Amino acid sequence: xxxxxxxxxxxxxxxxxxxxxxxxxxxxxxxxxxxxxxxxxxxxxxxxxxxxxxxxxxxxxxxxxxxxxxxxxxxxxxxxxxxxxxxxxxxxxxxxxxxxxxxxxxxxxxxxxxxxxxxxxxxxxxxxxxxxxxxxxxxxxxxxxxxxxxxxxxxxxxxxxxxxxxxxxxxxxxxxxxxxxxxx
Amino acid sequence: xxxxxxxxxxxxxxxxxxxxxxxxxxxxxxxxxxxxxxxxxxxxxxxxxxxxxxxxxxxxxxxxxxxxxxxxxxxxxxxxxxxxxxxxxxxxxxxxxxxxxxxxxxxxxxxxxxxxxxxxxxxxxxxxxxxxxxxxxxxxxxxxxxxxxxxxxxxxxxxxxxxxxxxxxxxxxxxxxxxxxxxxxxxxxxxxxxxxxxxxxxxxxxxxxxxxxxxxxxxxxxxxxxxxxxxxxxxxxxxxxxxxxxxxxxxxxxxxxxxxxxxxxxxxxxxxxxxxxxxxxxxxxxxxxxxxxxxxxxxxxxxxxxxxxxxxxxxxxxxxxxxxxxxxxxxxxxxxxxxxxxxxxxxxxxxxxxxxxxxxxxxxxxxxxxxxxxxxxxxxxxxxxxxxxxxxxxxxxxxxxxxxxxxxxxxxxxxxxxxxxxxxxxxxxxxxxxxxxxxxxxxxxxxxxxxxxxxxxxxxxxxxxxxxxxxxxxxxxxxxxxxxxxxxxxxxxxxxxxxxxxxxxxxxxxxxxxxxxxxxxxxxxxxxxxxxxxxxxxxxxxxxxxxxxxxxxxxxxxxxxxxxxxxxxxxxxxxxxxxxxxxxxxxxxxxxxxxxxxxxxxxxxxxxxxxxxxxxxxxxxxxxxxxxxxxxxxxxxxxxxxxxxxxxxxxxxxxxxxxxxxxxxxxxxxxxxxxxxxxxxxxxxxxxxxxxxxxxxxxxxxxxxxxxxxxxxxxxxxxxxxxxxxxxxxxxxxxxxxxxxxxxxxxxxxxxxxxxxxxxxxxxxxxxxxxxxxxxxxxxxxxxxxxxxxxxx
Numbered sequence: 001x002x003x004x005x006x007x008x009x010x011x012x013x014x015x016x017x018x019x020x021x022x023x024x025x026x027x028x029x030x031x032x033x034x035x036x037x038x039x040x041x042x043x044x045x046x047x048x049x050x051x052x053x054x055x056x057x058x059x060x061x062x063x064x065x066x067x068x069x070x071x072x073x074x075x076x077x078x079x080x081x082x083x084x085x086x087x088x089x090x091x092x093x094x095x096x097x098x099x100x101x102x103x104x105x106x107x108x109x110x111x112x113x114x115x116x117x118x119x120x121x122x123x124x125x126x127x128x129x130x131x132x133x134x135x136x137x138x139x140x141x142x143x144x145x146x147x148x149x150x151x152x153x154x155x156x157x158x159x160x161x162x163x164x165x166x167x168x169x170x171x172x173x174x175x176x177x178x179x180x181x182x183x184x
Numbered sequence: 185x186x187x188x189x190x191x192x193x194x195x196x197x198x199x200x201x202x203x204x205x206x207x208x209x210x211x212x213x214x215x216x217x218x219x220x221x222x223x224x225x226x227x228x229x230x231x232x233x234x235x236x237x238x239x240x241x242x243x244x245x246x247x248x249x250x251x252x253x254x255x256x257x258x259x260x261x262x263x264x265x266x267x268x269x270x271x272x273x274x275x276x277x278x279x280x281x282x283x284x285x286x287x288x289x290x291x292x293x294x295x296x297x298x299x300x301x302x303x304x305x306x307x308x309x310x311x312x313x314x315x316x317x318x319x320x321x322x323x324x325x326x327x328x329x330x331x332x333x334x335x336x337x338x339x340x341x342x343x344x345x346x347x348x349x350x351x352x353x354x355x356x357x358x359x360x361x362x363x364x365x366x367x368x369x370x371x372x373x374x375x376x377x378x379x380x381x382x383x384x385x386x387x388x389x390x391x392x393x394x395x396x397x398x399x400x401x402x403x404x405x406x407x408x409x410x411x412x413x414x415x416x417x418x419x420x421x422x423x424x425x426x427x428x429x430x431x432x433x434x435x436x437x438x439x440x441x442x443x444x445x446x447x448x449x450x451x452x453x454x455x456x457x458x459x460x461x462x463x464x465x466x467x468x469x470x471x472x473x474x475x476x477x478x479x480x481x482x483x484x485x486x487x488x489x490x491x492x493x494x495x496x497x498x499x500x501x502x503x504x505x506x507x508x509x510x511x512x513x514x515x516x517x518x519x520x521x522x523x524x525x526x527x528x529x530x531x532x533x534x535x536x537x538x539x540x541x542x543x544x545x546x547x548x549x550x551x552x553x554x555x556x557x558x559x560x561x562x563x564x565x566x567x568x569x570x571x572x573x574x575x576x577x578x579x580x581x582x583x584x585x586x587x588x589x590x591x592x593x594x595x596x597x598x599x600x601x602x603x604x605x606x607x608x609x610x611x612x613x614x615x616x617x618x619x620x621x622x623x624x625x626x627x628x629x630x631x632x633x634x635x636x637x638x639x640x641x642x643x644x645x646x647x648x649x650x651x652x653x654x655x656x657x658x659x660x661x662x663x664x665x666x667x668x669x670x671x672x673x674x675x676x677x678x679x680x681x682x683x684x685x686x687x688x689x690x691x692x693x694x695x696x697x698x699x700x701x702x703x704x705x706x707x708x709x710x711x712x713x714x715x716x717x718x719x720x721x722x723x724x725x726x727x728x729x730x731x732x733x734x735x736x737x738x739x740x741x742x743x744x745x746x747x748x749x750x751x752x753x754x755x756x757x758x759x760x761x762x763x764x765x766x767x768x769x770x771x772x773x774x775x776x777x778x779x780x781x782x783x784x785x786x787x788x789x790x791x792x793x794x795x796x797x798x799x800x801x802x803x804x805x806x807x808x809x810x811x812x813x814x815x816x817x818x819x820x821x822x823x824x825x826x827x828x829x830x831x832x833x834x835x836x837x838x839x840x841x842x843x844x845x846x847x848x849x850x851x852x853x854x855x856x857x858x859x860x861x862x863x864x865x866x867x868x869x870x871x872x873x874x875x876x877x878x879x880x881x882x883x884x885x886x887x888x889x890x891x892x893x894x895x896x897x898x899x900x901x902x903x904x905x906x907x908x909x910x911x912x913x914x915x916x917x918x919x920x921x922x923x924x925x926x927x928x929x930x931x932x933x934x935x936x937x938x939x940x941x942x943x944x945x946x947x948x949x950x951x952x953x954x955x956x957x958x959x960x961x962x963x964x965x966x967x968x969x970x971x972x973x974x975x976x977x
Contacts, residue, residue, distance in 0.1 A: 037301065051217035052210015054433065056382040057466040061887035064382055064433075092210030105208040109200055112856050116688030117207030118214065118382045118433030147896040150887070152382055152434050153688045155859035156895040 021085035025050070026094030034081045040074075041065045043081035044091060052092035052121045056150070063149030066122030067091050073129045073148075092121035095128070103169035104128055104162070113162030115153030123149045127163045135171055137163070187770040193707030194700040194769070195915060198852035201693045202712075203431075203686070212431045215386040215403050220459040223388065224253055226449050227303035228468060229293040229310050231285035234321075234543040234880025235334070236314035238284060238292070245309035246295055251302040254452055255310070256294040258282035261451070268337075269417045269447055271509035272409075272440075272659055275346075276338070277546060278507070279444045284317065286334055286506035287545045288882050289471030291444040296452045296460055319543040319880035320344065322970060323480060323501040326540040334506055334541045344541045346508045349517035352534035352599050357486075360495025360532050364486035368571035371482035373949045373969050374559045375873040376475050376503070376544070378890065379551040381687075383433020384469035387446045388461045389453035398454070399426045402446055405439045405685050406725025409659065411717045413442050418450060429715035435687035436864075437549040440511040440727050441474050470890055471882045474511070475874065476551025478503040478544075480970070481563045485571050491585045493571075496525055496533040496598060498563065503542050510548030511727070512555040513657040513664065519548075519556025520648055522599035524564045527608055527646040527818065528586040533598035543880045552864055552925040554728040557647045565643040565930030569937065570946055579934075580616055583644050584609060603646060605908045606818045606844060612644055614904050615820035615842045624824060632942075637827040638837075639939025643931040644821075648814040649919025650733025659724065666730070667721035668738035669806040670699065670746055674792040676785030678703075678710045680742075683723010684735035685715045689921060690853045691731065695739050697849050698915065702743030703750075704770020704784050721806050729919030732849065733815045733910075740914035742807035749803060750787035756796035757782050815910045815918035817845040821862070821931040827939040832958030834936050836866065836899035843923055844906040847916035851905075857921045859901050865928020867893045869936075871951050873969070 022031045025048060032047050044050045044067065055077045056064035065077040068090035076089075095102040104124045107113065114120040123146060130137060130145035137145065142163045143156070151159060193199040206212055243255040258280035261267040268276045281292050295306030320326045320334060326344035335341045361367060387402040398420060404410045407427040415422040432439060449462040464473075483498035500518055504510065512519045518537040525533065551558070572582035587608040588595045595603045619640070628638040654663035667683040680695055696710035714720055723735060747767070754772035755762040764775045773781030782790075791803035824837040841858055848854045864872075871891040874884035884890035909916030929950065936952050937945065945960045949969030956967045 035301070045216070046219075049219075050210070051214075052212070054214065054383070055216070056384075056433075057887045059466065059886050059888060062382050062466075092208075096209060101208065108208050109204040112201070112852050114204060114207055114688075115690070115856060115860065116381070116383070116432060116434040117203070117212050120207050121210045124208070143895040143898075147894040150382060150892050150894060152380065152436065152864075152892070153860045154856060155861075155863035155901065156898045157859050157901060158856060159895065 019082050021082055023084045023086065024088040026091060036080065036082055038081045039077055040079040040081045040084050041076035044076060044089070050091050050093050054118055054121060056118065061150065062119070063122045063126065064119050066125045066149060068125055068129060071129065071132065073126045090125065092124060095124060103166040107162035107165035107169065111158050111162040111165050113154060113159040119149060119151045123151065123159060127166065130163070131167055131170060136167055186768045187704050189701060189769060192700050192704065193697055195697060195847065195849055197697060197850065199693055199697060199707060199850055201690050203690065203692045214383055214431045214433050215388065215401060216463050218388055218401050218430060220388060220390055223459040223461050224296050224298060224456065225300040225303045226294050226296045226452060226460050226462040227300060227307050228291050228445055229295070229307040230468060230472065231281065231288060231290040231292050233285060233314055233316055234288045234319040235317040236285050237317060238281060239313040239315055241293060242311040243293065245311070246306040249302060249306055249309060251298040252295060252306045253298065254296040254456060255306065256280065256448055256452065266417070266447065266451060269442065271507055272511045273508045274514065275508035277509055279447050283337060285314070287543050288880055289468065289545055291472065294448045294452070296456065300463070321542055321544065321876045321878060321880050323503055323540045323542070326542050334543060346504055346539035346541055347517045349537045350535060351522045353532050354534045356532040357495045357497055357534040361486045361497070364494055365489040366487040366574055367484050368487060368574040369484040370567050370570045370947060372563065372566060372947050374477045374479050374481060374562055375875065375950055375969050376478035376547060377551060377868055377872055378470055378475050378874050379436035379438035379549065380470065380890065380892065381434025381436055381438055384464040384466055385439060385443055385445065385473060386463040387449045388459055389450040390459040391453040391457060393457040397424045397426065398450065399428065400446070400450060401428045401430055403432055403439045404429045405432070405435045405687060405727050407685060407715055407717050408683060408722050409662065409725060410442060412662065414450065417447060427717045429685050432687040437476060437551045437553065437727055438474050439687070440549055441509055443473055466887065467885045470874070471885045472545050474549030475505070475545060475547035476549055476553065477559060478547050479559050481559060483563065483567060485567055487571055487575060491575055491577050491582055493528055493530045493586045496530060498524065498535045500537045502537065502539045502548065503544065504539050504548050505542055505544040505546040507546040508539065509546040511550060511659065513651060514659060514661065515656060516555065519550065520554060521556045521560045523557055523597065523601055523648045524560035526597040526601055526603055527588060527644060529588050529592065530598040535599065544876060550728055552861065552922045554647060554649050554651070554922060558926045561645040561647060561926045562930050564645060565934065566947065569934045579642055580612065580621060583612060583642065587612065587644065601648060602813060603816045604813060604911050606646060606816060607906055607908050608644065608818055611818055611820040611842045611844055611906050614906065615822045615840050618840045618902060618904055619822045619824065619838060635829070637829055637939040639825050639827065639935040639937070641823045641931045641934030641938055642820070643927045643934065645927040646816045646818045647923065647926050649729035649817060649922065650811060650815045651728055651730055652810060653812055654810045662724065663810070664724050665808050665810040666723040666734035666738050667806060667808045668735060668742045669721045670742045670804065672746055672788045672803040674789045676705060676709065676788045678705055679713065680710055680739065681713045681720045682735040682739060683721050684726045684731040687726060689726070689731060689857065690850065694849045694853060695736065698736060698739045699743050701915065702740055703747055729921045732917050733913060733919050734809055734811055736917060737811060737914050738807045738809035741809055742805050745805040745807060746803060750784055752799065753787040753790050753795060754782050757786065757790055757794070812912045815846065815913060817843065817918040817920060817923055819843045819923045819927045821924065821927050823931040823935045825932070825935040825939055827936060827957060829961055832954035832956070832961065834939070834952065834957060836932070838902065839899050840902045840904065841924060842904040842906060843920065844908050845920035845923065846908060846910040846913065846918035848907070849917060854920055855903055858903055858924050861922060861924025862901050862928050863893060863898050864925045866899060866932060869929045869932035869950055869952055873951050
């Protein structure tokens with residue numbers, strides 16, 4: 001591949017103010033020059049190619065774009081990228097380590113907590129924030145914590161189970177060993 | 185030693201899903217995740233008015249914006265004969281409006297730019313001068329003698345009526361009513377609803393200027409139908425078109441039709457000779473793409489005083505919006521509406537149907553539904569509850585008397601379908617036992633004494649899933665078969681492709697299980713691919729719960745073809761005649777000498793290295809499957825509710841679902857489908873509808889107005905199963921994906937009507953919003969949900 005060519009973002013017009021921002025994404029320091037109107041979801045998806053953050057509704061309702069902002073779940077489709085300057089963002093790509101899945105990811109797979117998978121990244125990040133604050137949530141607490149994330153496929157029951165699975169695993173429980181599938 | 189089928193991920197294994205491995209890592213590949221070098225971005229300008237003549241469109245300011253590469257209007261398309269396109273129901277639909285706009289949200293112009301923000305800026309800069317025309321928002325307005333003509337573009341169209349259609353035995357039904365002891369009647373509106381997958385629609389058209397080949401990445405449930413449509417619309421040779429449907433963020437019927445955005449992105453890519461991406465926003469998706477339902481249903485049932493059903497009359501008035509773009513078999517104008525009452529033993533029935541144009545987005549897609557069966561079964565079960573009340577009979581007993589009995593199959597339904605299997609009474613009994621029917625009735629009576637309103641609703645139904653057969657079912661003349669292609673490589677690993685297209689149903693997991701069941705190749709050794717028309721065999725796609733009944737059957741049939749060839753290879757390897765070969769899962773052995781055998785994997789390598797004389801090398805094949813009949817799953821859904829008489833708010837107490845979908849390939853996935861379906865049923869009964877004001881403004885153009893249930897509102901579900909194998913499906917499976925959406929709504933509505941029984945109310949139109957329920961309780965009359973009509977001052 002040629003090293004003489006570097007892909008550059010679309011050129012900004014002279015009258016467009018460009019703002020340099022620096023932030024931490026999934027533990028890595030990143031910098032970008034952005035238009036002030038650029039949404040955080042679009043910076044993550046198009047700028048950093050972290051396409052696991054999905055945009056579903058554009059109105060802060062569906063939660064498919066949920067990321068953790070200094071540990072707090074936010075809907076990145078209605079936040080400007082510049083608001084993330086100096087902050088820490090965690091996206092779905094930052095949940096697993098190179099060698100192992102986060103228990104929430106394992107729980108979603110083991111309990112069939114997803115079908116089309118589009119809402120799943122946001123759902124898992126909301127669940128992560130919940131479990132950090134409340135390691136042993138009740139079913140009602142899980143349902144309430146996830147009520148900002150819409151799913152059209154599953155009917156939520158298996159999502160609730162997936163979060164409980166993860167809670168047990170994180171608490172050192174033995175969830176999942178009783179009826180695990182034949183395949184990892 | 186035979187293989188353990190569950191261990192290799194065969195039939196009946198709740199195998200964890202293969203596709204999840206990428207989804208849980210955020211590595212799915214949805215349409216908006218695809219970025220091609222040099223790609224431009226397209227945005228659509230939509231009409232703010234429901235009905236208006238276009239006086240002029242000024243695009244000059246849009247062209248002046250740096251980064252805008254192209255602005256397209258209807259006029260430009262008309263010059264290329266592309267301003268209109270055919271629909272899936274033999275009508276035409278405007279790609280970009282030329283003469284007038286016919287619904288709010290209609291596509292008027294498109295801007296292509298370096299990035300999506302600039303494309304939006306371009307749309308903002310376009311000035312359209314509209315002359316408003318009176319809007320029509322429901323069938324009665326559309327049929328008024330002085331109604332403005334919506335489709336004045338069509339020669340010979342002198343009214344707003346799309347079709348008049350009838351089916352059944354009119355005279356026989358008249359005789360049944362003449363001999364009836366009791367006639368029970370009901371009417372209702374099934375509101376317009378949007379399938380609303382969380383991911384909206386989109387496409388990336390990539391016209392390769394070197395090869396003149398067009399590749400379109402597109403959110404479609406039916407890639408091969410789209411390829412044919414693009415060939416016809418764009419007049420491109422079909423072999424130079426490749427449609428790729430990537431991971432879909434849900435479909436539910438919304439991603440079956442051809443939408444203008446796809447077409448314009450293709451044209452733009454051809455004109456600009458670079459990839460053009462169109463990603464629809466949620467509002468555009470909700471106001472312009474395929475709706476479901478929006479139909480007025482009325483009818484009556486002839487009854488004998490002992491509770492036997494004698495006949496049914498039905499009439500439907502359906503609102504199709506501005507273009508008749510229903511995606512349904514071409515023979516049936518109102519889909520499979522006439523599959524209503526198929527689970528009951530009723531001798532005769534007659535249905536009349538009229539469809540009209542209105543100034544609303546084109547509707548009538550099968551939203552998690554096998555072509556209007558959702559409306560059919562809703563009407564059926566609401567009618568059944570009303571008839572039971574008129575007879576003064578217990579609603580469960582009334583069903584029991586009339587349900588088709590196990591020894592009556594095959595059974596001719598009132599409109600002539602042939603159902604072939606089921607254990608209806610058993611499902612009903614299991615449901616009643618699970619909910620504790622008698623106890624609940626006692627509890628309800630006791631609560632009533634204390635001013636509390638409890639109710640129980642039952643819905644029992646069978647529905648026709650899995651079109652075709654090809655004698656009856658086609659879309660635009662293309663027969664509704666499906667296909668599978670299986671390539672077993674020399675190391676025994678396999679590649680399977682089908683003409684279906686998964687959208688969350690888990691085909692990548694379950695199809696491999698069918699191969700494992702048929703061949704003994706472990707499911708994890710089978711890669712499943714779908715959605716790319718250059719590689720997948722021709723198929724009609726995934727909707728109407730047809731994947732397992734049709735494509736799934738093709739997977740079994742192609743596996744059997746492979747097994748038949750492998751058997752010949754086994755005979756060659758074992759040096760015996762083919763008749764002396766026996767099959768057990770994964771292995772052929774010599775009859776009478778079971779120790780002498782070869783595995784399917786050994787046959788696979790021999791197919792490439794040591795085949796018998798005269799045999800074609802390789803272990804690959806395909807199958808096109810044309811089912812002899814639809815599959816007929818049965819379900820019994822029971823809901824209990826408590827209604828607050830002070831507010832009209834109702835809470836679900838319990839939901840019991842008994843489903844008989846025949847043999848379950850992957851029980852975990854089947855249960856997931858049922859729970860998802862129940863949630864959409866609850867949604868439609870409780871909150872989810874799109875309505876319009878008298879000016880034709882869409883009320884429900886975003887998720888703040890179009891309410892979808894969250895984890896908080898959605899009730900828990902108790903699932904039970906009965907298994908009656910489908911007699912004609914190769915592995916005995918029936919469709920399941922839509923059963924709960926189809927049968928579920930009536931259970932919730934029947935429960936609320938049961939709870940407020942003392943008010944003397946027969947019907948409240950969905951959704952059962954608190955104000956509607958409160959008005960019904962306090963005023964004692966039925967509540968219509970029909971949209972308002974503007975009256976002249």
